[in-house]
Amino acid sequence: MDRYELRRQDYSLSQDQTELQATYAKFVRTRCPIEVVRAAEPAGFDKNLWEQLCGTGATTMALPESVGGDGATLVDLTLVAEELGRAIAPVPWIDHVCATRLLANLAALGSDAEDAADVVAGRQVVTLDPRPDAAEGARLIAAGSVADHIVVREGDDIVRLTFATRPAKVDNIGRLPMAWIDPAAADGRTVLASGTEALAHYERALDEWRVLTAAALVGLVEETLRIAVEFAKTRYTMGVPISTLQGISHPLANIAIVVQGGRNLVRRAAWFLEYEPGAQPALASAAYVYLAEEAAKAATMAVHVQGGLGVTTEAAASAYLVRARGWPLAAGDPGAAAVRVAELSAQA
Structure with missing residues (x-):
């Protein structure tokens, strides 16, 4: 078995990748405590955090x-997303990088060099509609209220909208x-590309969105586990920590x-x-x-471990629960993706 064949089965990280993940782990730990998350809830977006994130090269690297x-x-x-x-x-990092990678594939980053540079650096936010269908009319888009450019599919056309x-x-x-x-x-509407090849690029962007969203959910689930474990180790019943109870x-x-299983699946999907x-x-x-399914279960369990405290709005566990349930819905019904898995598997 040669090295390339081995990598189809081995998804361990290189030293550079380990350092990359450690860098972003430190970044979010110091720049994005739960207080920042709570303060940003009315808008769903923290502009200051976004600018700091872009300053690390998180948008250009993609x-x-x-x-x-940065290639x-x-x-x-997936390491950054996690x-x-x-x-x-x-x-809106996932939405932005998936949209900009799509624009790069379509050779449509911007109307001029300055515009393209702003998109690459994140000074202009770009998003896309992650739903697989080409619905007509208005549609809910996850980063629609903060994006400068919105990329959607309309029939056989890939269109960029501005407002x-x-x-x-x-x-x-x-x-x-x-x-x-x-x-x-929309105040501006530009058809970027049309036809089979353009739609293939769009579908590729949706697959990247699915992989990166899954990676983000891995990180979310692991943090909910940490929250629940720390609580269970410090709460006692009948003289023993509740963490010792089988329930x-x-x-x-x-x-x-x-x-662990989700992380391996995400890295495998990303590699292929x-x-x-x-x-x-x-x-x-x-x-x-x-x-999408397991994150909601895990976050629910973390809330249950904390009992009445877990359902309070002040509890971190409740913040993770609503996002575990809500983030996957940005692409519509996850059941449609399950049907797609079945159809693609049947064709294999």
Whole structure:
């Protein structure tokens, strides 16, 4: 078995990747405590945190060097997504990098060099509609209230929309900067590309969104596990920590299995999407479906471990619960992705 063949089965990190993840783990730990998350809930977005994140190169790393990026792999990006998910960071990083990578593939980053540089650096936020269908009319888009450019699919066309006044944020369970976007009401509308190849690029962007969202949910689940474990170790019943009770310890052990299994699945999906996109086309959707279901279960269990304290608005566990349930819904019904997994598996 040669080294390349081995990497199809081994998803351990290189030293550079380990250092990359450690860097962003430290960043979110120091710059995005739960107080920052809570303060950003009305808007679903912390502009200061976003600017700091962009300053680390988190947006430029996602793009090829030919357009001013750093050429990071999709596996590298999952490491950043995992840390942002761990902190439930109120920034549209996943939406932005998936949209900008799509624009780069379509050779449509900006109308001029300055505009493109602003997009690459994150000074202009770009988002896309992560739903797989080409719905007509207004649609809810996760980062619609903070984006300068919105990329959507309309039939066989990939279209970029701009609005002179950003659409109003819609309240949502995931605390996202979500808004109703009506292409007919856009002040600017540019058809970027059309046809089969353009749609293939868009579908690739959706797969990347699914993989990175799944990675963020891995980080979210691991943090909910930490919150629940720390609580269980310090609460006693009949003279023993509640962590020693099977009704507590066994579900927490199951969450640990979800974290490791989900992480392996995400890295596997990212690796194949990066290097052999046609070999395992169902993996991205499979990772997304698995984490969408398991994240909600894990976050619910973390709340249950804390009892009445867990359901208070002040508890960190409750903040993780609503995002575990709400983030996957940005792409519509996760059940549609499950159907896609079945269809792609049947074709294999």
